[in-house]
Amino acid sequence: MNTSALDDLLLTRASALEAVVVGASAGGVQALLAIFNGLGADYRLPIISVLHLPDDRRSHLAEVFQQRLGIRVKEADDKESLQGGTLYFAGxxxxxxxxxxxxxxxxxxEPLHFSRPSIDVLFESAADVYGAGLMGILLTGANEDGAQGLATxxxxxxxxxxxxxxxAQVPTMPQAALALHPADFVxxxxxxxxxxxxLNKSPC
Known part of the structure; x- marks a missing residue:
């Protein structure tokens, strides 16, 4: 990304953003740790992430990520209100x-693209709520989950x-998304x- 493109984004859109949603699958743990590295408790936006998980065991993602990151990390609870400065993981x-x-x-x-939690489900529900106030990020993965949601x-x-x-460690998921629509940033x-x-530096 060149500096002018980033500056244009910050000037025109960043201050209106209310939330960030992120999806990843195979290869996603290291990718997520890398993109969230350095974010602190003062981060102004809530970040909600789906990483494909086995359906039959408790997730320890929140604990693992909290040990390595400065931002508050927790598993999302039913009926919980979203707060800035927090990274939420789907259980x-x-x-x-x-x-x-x-x-x-x-x-x-039922699972979508063999996945529960599904990236598409999160992305589409968030798009309905936040509209132009949402940023969606799709990372490495081995299926097409998230492509339709990002288009939404x-x-x-x-x-x-x-x-x-x-x-990407596994390019299938990013490729599927780009086949549906040209992303604002690749x-x-x-x-x-x-x-x-x-985004955290932009005026609110």
Whole structure:
């Protein structure tokens, strides 16, 4: 990403952002740790992440990430209201949705793309709530989950970011997203990290 493009984004859109949603699958743990590195408790936006998990075991993602990151990290709870300065993870075995009152809801509906939690489910519900105030980020993964959801974010006026497939450990998921729509930014992991950091510097 060149500096002028980033500056244009910050001037025109960043101050209006209300939330960030992130999806990843195979190779996602290291990618997520890298893009969130350096974010602190003063981060102004809530970040909500789905990483594909086995359906039959408790997730320890929040604990693992909290040990390595400065931002507050927790697993999203049903009916919990979203707060800035917090990285939320979807728990195992439930779809994670965002409701109109900016709270979470959990669903045991059937898996989508063989996944529960599903990235598409989170992205589409968040797009309905936040519209142009949402940024969606799709990272490495081995299936097409998240592609339709990212297109929905774009259609609702939000900003979309896709990891450069050449940079992804598993490029299938980024490639599927780019096949559906041209993302606002196609970036390697360091570029996505820089974008998230710059969003926190923009005037509210």
């Amino acid at each position: 195992a075995g439930y779809h994670l949705l965002i409701e109109d009152d900016r709270s979470f809801s959990l669903s045991r509906e 974010i774009k259609r609702c006026g939000g900003l979309t970011v896709v990891q450069d497939p050449a940079d 970036l390697p992991i360091p570029g996505i990290h820089a974008l998230l950091a710059e």
